[in-house]
Amino acid sequence: MIHNVRELNKFKNQYKKSMEAQYKKVLVCAGTGCVAGGSLEIFERLKQLTEEAGMPVSVELKKEPHEEIAFKKSGCHGFCEMGPLLRIEPFGWLYVKVKPEDCEEILEKSLKGDEPVERLLFHQDGKAYAAEEEIPFYKKQTRIVLSNCGHTDAEAIEEYIARGGYQAVAKALFDMKTDDIVQEVMDSGLRGRGGGGFPTGRKLQQVAKQKEVRKFVVCNGDEGDPGAFMDRSIMEGDPHKMIEGMMIAGIATGAHEGYIYVRAEYPLAVKRLQTAIAAAEKQGLLGDNILDSGFDFTLRINQGAGAFVCGEGSALTASIEGNRGMPRVKPPRTVEQGLFGKPTVLSNVETYANIPMIILNGSDWFRSMGTENSPGTKAFALTGNVNNTGLIEVPMGTTLREVIFDIGGGIKNGKKFKAVQIGGPSGGCMTEEHLDMPMDFDSLKKKGAMIGSGGLVVMDEDNCMVEVARFFMNFTQNESCGKCVPCREGTLRMLEILERIVAGKGEREDLDMLEELADMISKTALCGLGKTAPSPVISTMKYFRDEYLAHVVDKKCPAKNCQAMKRYVIIEEKCKGCSKCARQCPVNAISGEIKKPFVIDADKCIKCGACETACSFGAVTEQF
Template identity: 70%
Template sequence: MIINNLEELQAFSEKSKQALNRQRKKVLVCAGTGCVAGGSLEIYDRLGQLIKERGLLADLELEHEKEGIGIKKSGCHGFCEMGPLVRIEPENYLYLKVGIEDCEDIVEKTLMRDEPVERLMFSADNHIYKAQEDIPFYHKQTRMVLKNCGSINAESFTEYVAKGGYEALRKALLEMEPMEVCQSIIDSNLRGRGGGGYPAGRKWSQVLKQNSEVKYVVCNGDEGDPGAFMDRSIMEGDPHGIIEGMIIAGYATKSTAGYIYVRAEYPLAVERLRIAIGSARKHGILGKNILNSGFSFDININKGAGAFVCGEGSALTASIEGERGMPRVKPPRTVEQGLWAKPTVLNNVETFANVPLIIKNGSDWYKGFGTENSPGTKAFAITGNVNNTGLIEVPMGTALKEVIFDIGGGIKNGKKFKAVQIGGPSGGCLTEEHLDLPLDFDSLKKVGAMIGSGGLVVMDEDTCMVEVARFFMNFTQNESCGKCVPCREGTKRMLEILENIVNGKGTLEDLDLLEELSDTISNTALCGLGKSAASPVVSTLKYFRNEYIEHVVDKKCSTHTCKALASIVIESEKCKGCSKCSRVCPVNAISGKIKEPFVINKSKCIKCGACLEACPFNAIREV
């Protein structure tokens, strides 16, 4: 069905809401990448089969008026630690770690008798949390951008419209001029969620003012930070939200074409975007003369090959053009000469997903969340040594400890919190002294960190911070495009120094050289990624210098992470002289007599750990 004008869109919305309301219960099976890997599609098929067998199945087609139960593949619910997940509405039950064997109980008890399956619900301190919103992981979140992720059929145009989708587009086209749209985004103070925090409205107004018949809107979905999956989840769970934001940006800047650049490693996101774009075209939301408004706009998808540097704006546009993804010298900026040297709006996925909310509800409403200089919410992917890993969304300015200990559930296995890496390879480490720090652009910048795209990697007391710095420097060095000498050669030299340190070959002079190289790279690299490449090293040197000194002076790693610095000893008072350790040693470094304590020749030991596993008396340990 083609929607020909704004009035028909309003009518379609009303009919869609009526069709959705005919589903007396809704079964939302998480079909985000994590739950799919855990078997959620098989659960979806089995639940669908059981519902159909009992004659309970409803649908969302406008020409039918059948009431019943709707089952749908949703996007990521966020509580990834507990997947596969199934949400039941209107009760808002959330079932955790669901297996095929649980499907009959869900259908028989919940769908047919309105009874919860309590064994599948979250419980803590002898309390069962029946409603999803009451679970501690969700209770302190404010889900705005992620509101539809996990609560609608991610592949349904009709359901998106029924939930209020494209109302913001209708408002923009019917009631606002392009500059008014730009001004609304300026007034909201929406800042780019890709890491830099540049005001989105200012960027849009700059493109609008450019004297060019051809302009572009580009969505950066090239999410490359280790441990980050916010943009992926939004693309998988609410693709129409991104499309609506891009169309509004196109109208506001008088652009006629949009491109979504998404890495090929996100096949599910690509597929959902393709389905959504196809549906939008089919219904007249994309293409020529949209809704008879005189405005034309279309969107294409470009898949990237996974180069981290293509997250940088000029490298990304070069990749879309078919060139090698490498940054260029600025100015001119992207707003002046971006894609094919034409004025270009470039924002990331989460930024565009905020746009319909602002246009629909107003800039004052949006500024009611977050802080004065960082309004709104931010999605974070929380991973690492934390009990509740997953995807969360909180108001800007939320304290770090609230994210880690209230939402994240604290550190695994009762360990002590040590640090959190925020902002990926371009970010820095925050420590216990920063737990009260509000998570917003300005507060993080003051302590030498950045929000980045929103990855939070939590580390416990057993984490070696020198190895953390080496890991991120290895990632950055491998991903350097090689165009500028500071990044190409500087990161290589820094990696060599860090590898020497973790291998017991470092010196105190190396620490001074690391700081000197960090300063040089930060001040002279070509692009933003190069300028921030040394951030993990800088922050770990600042807050964990004692660990570096321990590595280079004492030749010791107290966390036993750096195997080259470990020593394996046999405690003579525990050793029974059984000889099992000597029999498994591949280099014959262990000797002794039966029924007498054995000893390890440290000059021959390769620290493989075979003896640790073989000893039945726990007489062997690392020091």
């Protein structure tokens, strides 16, 4: 139990020495992706082999320093494309795509000796990269929020404290007034990392000035965007950083109760949060009279059912209260009447994780990164048709070109870059002309896109942008809570039109109707989900209108992606007239005479492909 700041510092120094005494560390990625790839099996196998070799092994940080090899289940390293991942310290070696059968060689060369396993290192352009920080994927990153992920035991509060954890809480409690805390966050320019980028300091200020005695701090860990997993990785890999940020928000605003809203589809994140909260309570860092300051703060976890609309503030608080997650008309705003009708600070995981570092290092330090109006760094989930997928963190203002081609390693299979969907279903498409545009809140907003929670889905020349718009509209329509007519009915009409277009049944008038509906929905929908639902359609129609026209006028998909527009034809010169294709057709769409070329009736054809499979002469082919 840590009773005061003196004991916190003693605890820190004690465990820091213990960490330094671990002459080698094996950090096995225990994020969701690597766990799914078998990383826990690798952890157990390598630990077992090391113990059988008679070498000193530990899996928990001890109070008294001991020379030993430490085995740690770390958070997500970020390089998901290459998982399962394993890092060996003090060398900083990163092994990629590790398998259980690699453990014997790792033991012999890297744990018994000081030699890397060459074949397990990351290779690019004929070069092997031993040190993790030298790998191009990591070299251009600035990992601040993610600094502990992949470098510490994800479930050990001792390691978090040894690395300076909860020092920001101590500073906020004893060295700063509440107004000073609010002002420091305001001066830092920190903007919400989960959506439109509202200034975090202003939220704290607005809640702090409310006269209500009972206030709340709420963390949005719902993260519903397809392809986004930044918040999940922070909750899994460094939960105490987020918890500490929530505590500081409570100190600044006079709130003594916090809620973490996390989707039930994140079971590992829920488990790590439960472990972290229990450890903080056991150490006296959560609960009553924290560090003998007189400040009380409790945290609860609320598991959501995975409704995208619950990313909206009032819907989220309604869900915590036990009601159906639906937005309400504003004002009053969440800062005035949020959870249980009380003033509430509501931000996402990444936003709270920034606050402790701002308090410790100062607003000037934070402003030294990023742009003037968007300071700091931003975590992105880089997915899609890019060579190096994974979780990255870069300064605000980094260009798409740097992210996709330097960090991401370019487009897969040498294909041509076409677009990137940024901000998920609420965002928009950026094209080749935007590759050198800085990624920050204001620059993207001017182009009709938004950072959102930070999903980046990269697309190549084979992606159909009409189908991309249909996919995101289908997602948004399914996730609409149905409370307001513009979103409930408008998105359904847009989806019907898009489905008609990709089915080859669209007309030119449909494009005008899509634009009219998009304008109406964005202006009249009740909440942010509805207002931004048309964004993928608007941006794809703006930058890829020729593809829409090809679908509705020529009835063709230029990307050869829309299966409804595919048709099977028989090449007359290759057809031997054997009738095998006709005999295999389930709808009798093929006709002809033996030893003469057969033909396919396009109106009858159901595009099952049975004829192409049956033909031994390559006479049946697909055409778009």
